[in-house]
Amino acid sequence: MPPPANFRSIKADLLARIQGGEWPPGGRLPDEIALAGSYGVARTTVARAMRELVDDGLIERRRRAGTRVRTAPVRQARFEIPLVRDEITELGAAYRYQLLGSAITGAPTWVAARMGLPAGAPVRHVLCLHFADDAPYQFEDRWVSLDSVPDAARADFETSGPNEWLVSKLPFSNVEIDFLAIMADPAQARHLDCDAGAALFCIERRTEWEGRSLTFVRLAYRPGHRMTTRY
Amino acid sequence: MPPPANFRSIKADLLARIQGGEWPPGGRLPDEIALAGSYGVARTTVARAMRELVDDGLIERRRRAGTRVRTAPVRQARFEIPLVRDEITELGAAYRYQLLGSAITGAPTWVAARMGLPAGAPVRHVLCLHFADDAPYQFEDRWVSLDSVPDAARADFETSGPNEWLVSKLPFSNVEIDFLAIMADPAQARHLDCDAGAALFCIERRTEWEGRSLTFVRLAYRPGHRMTTRY
DNA sequence: GAGTGGTCTAGACCACGCC
């Protein structure tokens, strides 16, 4: 006798049958009532299993038309973006932080444009470096709007990075992330211990809250860094 | 009179109250029964709204301990990985494809290692280029295992790329994706119309089914390419 | 019109993990 069916086991079974070819791409699955009967569960339980398969991009459902296997499954990747500290300790390496420099200044035009601020708006600019086992791992170039986050003027970034300070300080906010490749400029090369011109994987992140830019950061990883995921 | 509460409006309301600071990071939300009472809905409905907030990384729930706002919200980004053709047409550009070369050969060691095949295993190797409005957009270096996908030996990649052929041909499969930065080698530079050594954003994707590698591809984007998302 | 999915209800039992 099979173990009592729950939505997880039903989801797994449906997935296996799709992957096994029982319902080919474009093919139609039985409706909820039929499946509920065959699994011996309530219709709601089948519905939950199928809803998760929709979220996973494997099937499509339309009223009256039924449930079909997607012909081209939605290829989507999901990344977690942890704090650098966690990213490094999860690699099994020791985390170390170093402040390279900090200043209160007017936003240069490219930063102002990126943050949607007037040029010259007051910002706290921080340069710092994150190490994994004493090897440079990530170079951080951070700009914080002092109009939106005035406390950043007095924050001390000597012992821990601005990201950790901001996370504890800021409300939940909207974030825009870009992933790109850049050529190491001389400063990045010096701090990341590589040649100028090396290809670096780079994350740019802009954080806003209620329409106001809070912070913009450019994170340049050491050469060879990869961001990996599965689906 | 407010519209009848459903799980979406409840989710939106909880989100607004979290973002508005009613429950600060680390703070505890009322339990399901209390919320159900205040919204005038069944407990199940509140549970669904909260389950989605958990999925979104905003709250954490533990039995007996209750529901709390995450101190460091799970920063997760979700990308859709469309076919290059769709990626380009959604930019409003015309898509064009060009086959650069194709051969049936033995897998070189680095490819064999990456795909988990014995060195020299038979593979179809395809080089091609995807254009946006006649400007090179993406350079594709594709390897397909002929042991796992024998039909690839006879496929014609003259008019459309191997990705589109594979998507229609292969069953649902497991995929591992890496994002990285590379320096353009001479061939990439020539085809992408840039200098050798330029920093290129690059995707590597390995696809397997039932433990067998089907295909490995390296996609190099033209200089300046960004992958963007919001959350 | 009728079949299918989408959601809600009211209640129940269980699992986990603080106390």
Next chain:
DNA sequence: GCGTGGTCTAGACCACTCC
């Protein structure tokens, strides 16, 4: 122990959309 979340049930009504 006992409070909290996790899940399931049986039923209901509605919304959509294909026929």
